[in-house]
Amino acid sequence: xxxxxxxxxxxxxxxxxxxxxxxxxxxxxxxxxxxxxxxxxxxxxxxxxxxxxxxxxxxxxxxxxxxxxxxxxxxxxxxxxxxxxxxxxxxxxxxxxxxxxxxxxxxxxxxxxxxxxxxxxxxxxxxxxxxxxxxxxxxxxxxxxxxxxxxxxxxxxxxxxxxxxxxxxxxxxxxxxxxxxxxxxxxxxxxxxxxxxxxxxxxxxxxxxxxxxxxxxxxxxxxxxxxxxxxxxxxxxxxxxxxxxxxxxxxxxxxxxxxxxxxxxxxxxxxxxxxxxxxxxxxxxxxxxxxxxxxxxxxxxxxxxxxxxxxxxxxxxxxxxxxxxxxxxxxxxxxxxxxxxxxxxxxxxxxxxxxxxxxxxxxxxxxxxxxxxxxxxxxxxxxxxxxxxxxxxxxxxxxxxxxxxxxxxxxxxxxxxxxxxxxxxxxxxxxxxxxxxxxxxxxxxxxxxxxxxxxxxxxxxxxxxxxxxxxxxxxxxxxxxxxxxxx
Numbered sequence: 001x002x003x004x005x006x007x008x009x010x011x012x013x014x015x016x017x018x019x020x021x022x023x024x025x026x027x028x029x030x031x032x033x034x035x036x037x038x039x040x041x042x043x044x045x046x047x048x049x050x051x052x053x054x055x056x057x058x059x060x061x062x063x064x065x066x067x068x069x070x071x072x073x074x075x076x077x078x079x080x081x082x083x084x085x086x087x088x089x090x091x092x093x094x095x096x097x098x099x100x101x102x103x104x105x106x107x108x109x110x111x112x113x114x115x116x117x118x119x120x121x122x123x124x125x126x127x128x129x130x131x132x133x134x135x136x137x138x139x140x141x142x143x144x145x146x147x148x149x150x151x152x153x154x155x156x157x158x159x160x161x162x163x164x165x166x167x168x169x170x171x172x173x174x175x176x177x178x179x180x181x182x183x184x185x186x187x188x189x190x191x192x193x194x195x196x197x198x199x200x201x202x203x204x205x206x207x208x209x210x211x212x213x214x215x216x217x218x219x220x221x222x223x224x225x226x227x228x229x230x231x232x233x234x235x236x237x238x239x240x241x242x243x244x245x246x247x248x249x250x251x252x253x254x255x256x257x258x259x260x261x262x263x264x265x266x267x268x269x270x271x272x273x274x275x276x277x278x279x280x281x282x283x284x285x286x287x288x289x290x291x292x293x294x295x296x297x298x299x300x301x302x303x304x305x306x307x308x309x310x311x312x313x314x315x316x317x318x319x320x321x322x323x324x325x326x327x328x329x330x331x332x333x334x335x336x337x338x339x340x341x342x343x344x345x346x347x348x349x350x351x352x353x354x355x356x357x358x359x360x361x362x363x364x365x366x367x368x369x370x371x372x373x374x375x376x377x378x379x380x381x382x383x384x385x386x387x388x389x390x391x392x393x394x395x396x397x398x399x400x401x402x403x404x405x406x407x408x409x410x411x412x413x414x415x416x417x418x419x420x421x422x423x424x425x426x427x428x429x430x431x432x433x434x435x436x437x438x439x440x441x442x443x444x445x446x447x448x449x450x451x452x453x454x455x456x457x458x459x460x461x462x463x464x465x466x467x468x469x470x471x472x473x474x475x476x477x478x479x480x481x482x483x484x485x486x487x
Contacts, residue, residue, distance in 0.1 A: 006023065008051055034417070091128070123479065190215075255283040275304075307329075318368045319371050353446045354445075377449055401414045434454075464479070
């Protein structure tokens with residue numbers, strides 16, 4: 001007997017240009033049958049999809065669960081928000097230092113604490129990217145791959161002289177990152193991280209396409225200088241001021257540096273995160289031409305695709321790198337449609353309303369916290385604006401399901417095919433809705449997408465054949481599993 005049949009759905013696969021009405025048969029959490037009119041008497045449960053679109057469960061490959069609230073709380077509320085957006089796999093960035101667990105030390109000691117806190121709290125499946133912050137972390141990369149199934153790592157290039165929200169005082173880097181006196185979080189450290197990652201790739205040839213290094217590309221020195229200029233000038237405010245203080249050429253220059261280091265170290269799998277501007281994208285494409293032997297992947301966020309500097313959200317939309325002007329937004333769309341960008345993510349970082357803006361100076365963008373949530377609008381946002389511009393359903397599934405799953409070692413995620421996890425999202429393209437933060441499962445309490453009308457809505461989310469969300473409500477207890485990669 002099958003455990004479940006999902007009947008009468010328009011099946012979308014990232015590996016097929018056509019969509020057809022099919023039934024999905026599920027056994028032990030896996031898709032075991034696909035076809036027309038699977039006999040309902042062969043299943044314990046039958047669910048009528050009523051003609052809705054069936055996407056594979058989304059892989060939101062860039063989230064920051066536990067950054068502002070404790071991981072034990074954030075894992076619950078923000079994974080619920082993910083489920084309501086059709087996300088069934090959340091890959092979260094984690095590091096030592098201030099924010100997250102506010103602890104430091106070896107990952108051999110730190111990461112088991114992360115996993116212990118996470119257990120039985122996520123409503124979707126989850127994995128972690130880890131950032132080597134201390135010098136000793138570089139020597140732990142092979143261990144993290146072999147023991148914990150962590151195959152993806154991160155460098156925050158802008159921490160060179162900046163903290164999370166803006167400028168840092170002299171000597172504060174060691175305090176912020178909780179690194180030993182004398183250690184520097186700088187370009188030389190980045191080089192040796194790359195060497196350690198490539199060493200791990202060489203040691204694990206079966207994972208040679210799935211071990212990767214991601215970079216937040218902004219140049220700390222450029223940001224420091226331009227922040228001083230913008231604040232001294234005083235003619236700009238809000239998101240325009242913040243964009244000017246972290247200008248697009250800061251992204252481009254950081255991409256050049258990162259790419260040259262990747263070439264120097266022969267680090268073959270590089271992910272350039274949340275590109276926001278024409279200069280950043282052009283730099284990334286130029287580096288691909290210069291170094292064709294490097295397997296670059298290029299990421300964009302739903303926030304940078306839906307918002308611009310004139311959004312009414314103002315300071316609530318502060319994020320790193322910044323929201324840009326409309327010309328840059330449209331350039332991102334043009335390259336996304338040309339398939340020059342590889343996946344779309346939320347960069348979800350739930351920052352509650354009471355902490356987001358400075359109480360005494362709420363209009364001062366430089367005092368606001370960086371980051372906001374948005375995983376619950378990932379599919380609807382991409383569908384709404386993408387289909388307006390001619391994006392196909394297959395391309396959407398590539399961007400939010402297949403491409404991130406393949407890059408990050410999730411071998412049974414990202415498609416609706418026999419043998420894959422029964423992660424299924426039923427989506428109604430005809431049910432438009434207006435974004436209201438009050439209706440979200442997130443604990444954030446606001447959203448920079450407030451008031452936007454989106455053209456399609458997730459109705460039901462299945463995780464490995466279990467219904468976890470339906471018609472506005474999360475269903476059942478947390479069933480998310482840690483995904484030791486390759487999974």
